[in-house]
Amino acid sequence: MSRAVNPPQETGTCWVNGVAGAVVDVFDRGLQYGDGLFEVMAIKDGRIVLEDYHLQNLAEGCERLFIPQVPVKLLRSELQSAAESQARGVLKLILTRGSGDRGYRPSPHARATRILSRHAWPTYPPGWEERGIHVRICDTHWGHNRRLAGLKHLNRLEQVLAQCEWGEQDNIQEGLMLDDEGSVIGGTMTNVFAWLSHGVLATPSLRLAGVAGVLRRYILERAEQAGMQTRIASLSLAELMQAREIFVCNSIIGVWPVVAIGHWKYAVGSVTRGVQIWVNERS
Amino acid sequence: MSRAVNPPQETGTCWVNGVAGAVVDVFDRGLQYGDGLFEVMAIKDGRIVLEDYHLQNLAEGCERLFIPQVPVKLLRSELQSAAESQARGVLKLILTRGSGDRGYRPSPHARATRILSRHAWPTYPPGWEERGIHVRICDTHWGHNRRLAGLKHLNRLEQVLAQCEWGEQDNIQEGLMLDDEGSVIGGTMTNVFAWLSHGVLATPSLRLAGVAGVLRRYILERAEQAGMQTRIASLSLAELMQAREIFVCNSIIGVWPVVAIGHWKYAVGSVTRGVQIWVNERS
Numbered sequence: 001m002s003r004a005v006n007p008p009q010e011t012g013t014c015w016v017n018g019v020a021g022a023v024v025d026v027f028d029r030g031l032q033y034g035d036g037l038f039e040v041m042a043i044k045d046g047r048i049v050l051e052d053y054h055l056q057n058l059a060e061g062c063e064r065l066f067i068p069q070v071p072v073k074l075l076r077s078e079l080q081s082a083a084e085s086q087a088r089g090v091l092k093l094i095l096t097r098g099s100g101d102r103g104y105r106p107s108p109h110a111r112a113t114r115i116l117s118r119h120a121w122p123t124y125p126p127g128w129e130e131r132g133i134h135v136r137i138c139d140t141h142w143g144h145n146r147r148l149a150g151l152k153h154l155n156r157l158e159q160v161l162a163q164c165e166w167g168e169q170d171n172i173q174e175g176l177m178l179d180d181e182g183s184v185i186g187g188t189m190t191n192v193f194a195w196l197s198h199g200v201l202a203t204p205s206l207r208l209a210g211v212a213g214v215l216r217r218y219i220l221e222r223a224e225q226a227g228m229q230t231r232i233a234s235l236s237l238a239e240l241m242q243a244r245e246i247f248v249c250n251s252i253i254g255v256w257p258v259v260a261i262g263h264w265k266y267a268v269g270s271v272t273r274g275v276q277i278w279v280n281e282r283s
Numbered sequence: 284m285s286r287a288v289n290p291p292q293e294t295g296t297c298w299v300n301g302v303a304g305a306v307v308d309v310f311d312r313g314l315q316y317g318d319g320l321f322e323v324m325a326i327k328d329g330r331i332v333l334e335d336y337h338l339q340n341l342a343e344g345c346e347r348l349f350i351p352q353v354p355v356k357l358l359r360s361e362l363q364s365a366a367e368s369q370a371r372g373v374l375k376l377i378l379t380r381g382s383g384d385r386g387y388r389p390s391p392h393a394r395a396t397r398i399l400s401r402h403a404w405p406t407y408p409p410g411w412e413e414r415g416i417h418v419r420i421c422d423t424h425w426g427h428n429r430r431l432a433g434l435k436h437l438n439r440l441e442q443v444l445a446q447c448e449w450g451e452q453d454n455i456q457e458g459l460m461l462d463d464e465g466s467v468i469g470g471t472m473t474n475v476f477a478w479l480s481h482g483v484l485a486t487p488s489l490r491l492a493g494v495a496g497v498l499r500r501y502i503l504e505r506a507e508q509a510g511m512q513t514r515i516a517s518l519s520l521a522e523l524m525q526a527r528e529i530f531v532c533n534s535i536i537g538v539w540p541v542v543a544i545g546h547w548k549y550a551v552g553s554v555t556r557g558v559q560i561w562v563n564e565r566s
Contacts, residue, residue, distance in 0.1 A: 014309055022310070023306035023309060024306060024307060024309050025305060025306060026297055026306060026307050026400065028314070029443075030314050031307060031314040031398075031437070032321075032377070032437070033317070033437065033438075033439035033440065033442070034317025034438045034439060035439070035440060035443050038315075065440070066447055090385070092385065094314070097443075102373070103472070104446045104471055104472060105447070106443065106446075115309050115314075117310070119385055140428075140430050141427075141429070143427050143428040143492075144426050144427065144463055145423075145424060145441060147441070147444050148440055148444075154316065154440075155316075155317045156315075156316035156317060156318070157316065157317055157348070157436055157437075157438045158430070159387045160312075160316055160318050160387045160389065161348070161349075161430050161431075163386075163387045163389075164349055164388070164389065188387055189386070189387060
């Protein structure tokens, strides 16, 4: 079986501005322009894993996009209400710039809309975490924009088109996206790390493109604490080809070793196994 | 007065999938990922101006984004119902990939959502069309992506950020956006044309970035019919600086002559006046 099973949507698990409901105003700028941000969070034993990191990402995103900040206390309280009494689950929080008139210019009176939804924990074939995944190099590139790079904003058509490049019948579990210069930016839904032959844990710089997920930050911090040499810089396909180990990560899947990129083959090595242990220890 | 007056939203002028209403499912991919397209159309005497061009843009966009086509007959009928009995007005039609599960990959069963809203005709100071506008060169760049270039899709954060660069108090009516190579792509909400000193009507190529509005196409067609030499290619700031006339256009504003880009000054010339006459003749 080569596909994730997404359980059907539970009903009554969506809240808009704190009120149960699953509809938004059509004039919300999140819909009109993709004018907003999101985070996808893991629930474990009634708590949100790496909650502070997710909240920091949202606050930084609001600052960079000039979206009015939502009080952290309010967000934390709504997240915790949605997570408590859940052993396992996924929370997705969208913050938009709120409703507005026609026209790109934000109103000075804009107030953010909060859209929180809870989803069942997805079941992936266990082999993906254990024995690794097959990856495609996508034809769809990740465009450069310094103002947007790193943010998990709602303009995600590039990732949608990249995921359209392979089908259910292909034995492909993730796609790697490059920029126009041929540098690796990340997976369509993951960040990527490479353990290079000279003993450096490398991940692409996201200064010009890409999404800086919280698990990327957590792994970099743990690696530095462990005294490992890390590198955040442009990562070429040539370096990837010669890497000793490669893995991808996000908050929900954790860490999947990459065992094939097209015809290039990789072993699942001890560095990847060590990172998986760190990631399972996160709280 | 330096700002447009947008009259307040009329109530009861929004339809979702043909039914009066102004809310959408929070799991609509238009909101989740900006996964959709839009067109903004002028109503004149109960009819939609350049309706076929708008419908062709949507059909081309659906094809390029693999969004299931909506029958043109249905769209035309809904547009005409919304336009009839209106002397003047604006229709905005959004087509999204519809609701879906969490995850970028579209469902093979996706069905487009149609969101149609009618807005009062905006009142701009008449001086803008007559005596011209002042334009800023934006710091926010337009990122390259061949797969998305030219489409009026819902990923519009770059235009939102560009419009945040100037304030109500500045005497600026539009911003010009460049790509990372310094080529002119377009206005934040308009297409741009330059009448170059050797008698060529130039507009930027939108092969790598930008939105190809219907009025741009109409003007190019009229210019070619009139035997004017046109050029669709990369347009540099140096060329813009030396241009004899510059104007910007879209379906709602028509044609605004540009009389200043920062410290560079331009006259409103006979080519721009001629294009304004063509544009007022469109139906």
